[in-house]
Amino acid sequence: MGQLDQSTLWHSNNRRHARIIWGFWFITVLLTVYCWQVMNEETMWVFVYDAPEQGADLLSRMFPPNWLYINQLYEALWDTLNIATLGTLLGVILAFPVAFLAARNTTPSTKFVRPVALFIIAASRSINSLIWALLLVSILGPGILAGIIAIGLRSIGFVAKLLYESIEETNGTSVEAIESTGASRFQVINYAIIPQILPAFLSIAIFRWDINIRESTILGLVGAGGIGLFLSSSLNTLAWPQVTLIILVILATVVVSEYFSAKVRSLLI
Amino acid sequence: MLKLEHLKKRYKTGPWVLKDISFEVPEGEIVGLIGPSGAGKSTLIRCINRLIEPSEGNIYLADACLSKLSTSQMRTQRRKIGMIFQEYALVERLSVMENVLSGRLGYLPFWRSFLRKFPSNDIDNAFEYLDRVGLIDHANKRADELSGGQRQRVGIARALAQDPRLLLVDEPTASLDPKTSRQIMRLIQSICRENGLPAIINIHDVPLAQQFVDRIIGLQGGEVVFDGKPDELTEDVLTRIYGDEDWHPEPQDDADELEQVEVA
Numbered sequence A: 001m002g003q004l005d006q007s008t009l010w011h012s013n014n015r016r017h018a019r020i021i022w023g024f025w026f027i028t029v030l031l032t033v034y035c036w037q038v039m040n041e042e043t044m045w046v047f048v049y050d051a052p053e054q055g056a057d058l059l060s061r062m063f064p065p066n067w068l069y070i071n072q073l074y075e076a077l078w079d080t081l082n083i084a085t086l087g088t089l090l091g092v093i094l095a096f097p098v099a100f101l102a103a104r105n106t107t108p109s110t111k112f113v114r115p116v117a118l119f120i121i122a123a124s125r126s127i128n129s130l131i132w133a134l135l136l137v138s139i140l141g142p143g144i145l146a147g148i149i150a151i152g153l154r155s156i157g158f159v160a161k162l163l164y165e166s167i168e169e170t171n172g173t174s175v176e177a178i179e180s181t182g183a184s185r186f187q188v189i190n191y192a193i194i195p196q197i198l199p200a201f202l203s204i205a206i207f208r209w210d211i212n213i214r215e216s217t218i219l220g221l222v223g224a225g226g227i228g229l230f231l232s233s234s235l236n237t238l239a240w241p242q243v244t245l246i247i248l249v250i251l252a253t254v255v256v257s258e259y260f261s262a263k264v265r266s267l268l269i
Numbered sequence B: 001m002l003k004l005e006h007l008k009k010r011y012k013t014g015p016w017v018l019k020d021i022s023f024e025v026p027e028g029e030i031v032g033l034i035g036p037s038g039a040g041k042s043t044l045i046r047c048i049n050r051l052i053e054p055s056e057g058n059i060y061l062a063d064a065c066l067s068k069l070s071t072s073q074m075r076t077q078r079r080k081i082g083m084i085f086q087e088y089a090l091v092e093r094l095s096v097m098e099n100v101l102s103g104r105l106g107y108l109p110f111w112r113s114f115l116r117k118f119p120s121n122d123i124d125n126a127f128e129y130l131d132r133v134g135l136i137d138h139a140n141k142r143a144d145e146l147s148g149g150q151r152q153r154v155g156i157a158r159a160l161a162q163d164p165r166l167l168l169v170d171e172p173t174a175s176l177d178p179k180t181s182r183q184i185m186r187l188i189q190s191i192c193r194e195n196g197l198p199a200i201i202n203i204h205d206v207p208l209a210q211q212f213v214d215r216i217i218g219l220q221g222g223e224v225v226f227d228g229k230p231d232e233l234t235e236d237v238l239t240r241i242y243g244d245e246d247w248h249p250e251p252q253d254d255a256d257e258l259e260q261v262e263v264a
Helices: A001-040 A045-049 A051-062 A066-101 A112-126 A128-141 A144-168 A173-181 A183-214 A227-236 A240-267 B041-048 B070-077 B096-107 B110-114 B120-132 B150-159 B178-196 B208-213 B236-240 B254-263
Strands: B002-010 B016-025 B030-034 B057-063 B081-084 B166-170 B199-201 B215-218 B223-228
Touching: A045 A051, A051 A240, A051 B199, A066 A144, A066 A183, A066 A227, A066 B178, A066 B215, A112 A144, A128 A183, A144 B120, A144 B208, A173 A183, A173 B215, A183 A240, A183 B096, A227 A240, A227 B041, A227 B150, A240 B236, B016 B041, B016 B057, B016 B223, B030 B041, B030 B208, B041 B057, B041 B166, B041 B199, B070 B096, B096 B150, B120 B150, B150 B178, B166 B178, B178 B199, B178 B208, B178 B254, B199 B223
Parallel strands: B030 B199, B030 B215, B081 B166, B166 B199
Antiparallel strands: B002 B016, B002 B057, B215 B223
16 A cells, blocks of 8 residues: 555656746757747848858968068057056056955945945946946047056956955954954955965956957957057958958967966966 | 853744853863754853843953943954964964964054054064963964864964953863864863963863863853853763763663663
């Protein structure tokens, strides 16, 4: 009798499970059909039918790359690296106090200051650096400065968020010990907290620098300086061999910076 | 020297962790604070230097009423109260010397401590304290290179660097082996004797406490249930503090034990 009960119970569970799976597939199929229909409405299929030809045509115009064009790119590449590096520096400097204001264990007030700091972090993180650059170019005019500040503003949120999490994870008894010597709030931060977060801090900064190299290569598209400026002008003049070379240069820069930052981080940790 | 009057503590609206604690510690007396986990020992010791704010009552150190001071006044009083911790509480990524010198922070303006520009007098003293605890050769090592016993010695040197009038010691031997525990307790005891320092030591190990302290205070459920000499600590008293337990089991063979179990 008991066994029979168990087997029916198991059976009913299994049937419910099967029904959920069936429902899941049913909805997936419905969605696929619906999406296909939406896509069909918006797409002009005449253009898609000859896509292979168009692609082949573009490729044939892109190759071979215009290698000699590299001589005009050195300066722009240097600008791009500077935008990324100075922007990271600016972001890190601004993020440092924000992180201390946002961390539960160091904020002067959880009711007033912490929400403000968290808002700064969220605002900086939710706006893409391209949009920051767009805004700044219209304020400051085109050029490297707008790019640096755009990268800096974008970096604050990322760096501050990771940093305040590592501040909250610091060992509380070391902090208590320094407090118990009669140290002031800033001395406690200097002696008990900063030594504990220093490795995390350096690693976060380098990681962000690595991301910023990638982001700064496209800032020129909106006029914020660097190699992206050449990319957009080459695109506008349909100089495809130049575009190819710029893409290759960006790829090489990103690979080198990634290798470099991985090396430095593995040395630190 | 140190006087507690009707000290009470509760966290927010929770139960009373400390219920009306009053006692005095004269100059040079070493007090062992014993009691089960959760009796309020750590809270009591942290209320004295206000790492935890007491809810009611007064604490006097010499002439100052610690419980009434403003935060900045309290900081100058904290300089006189050395504290030694259970897990050493060193800043592990700083050097041994920096850890010892951090005992001087309360005496220095921020920029000097930031630039590590300690007065030469403080540095000379720090070397002397390191010598006193037997770590003179380790001054430039990073704190996390040391063993547990050595780290606790650095913790003691840091407390000494404050030039304290009172030592608060929270479970100094909880993570040390029995031999190192005795060495550490002996070191604390002899430092207190040399300088006439009073100390309050939270400790779990009752025999260890009896060996090294002058007076024992038993805490149970936030109340003082015993206050006396270490040799007055009888089985009855231990039961009062910790609850029923077989404190000094007589050596007996297995048959006897079995019988007892059956009777019980």
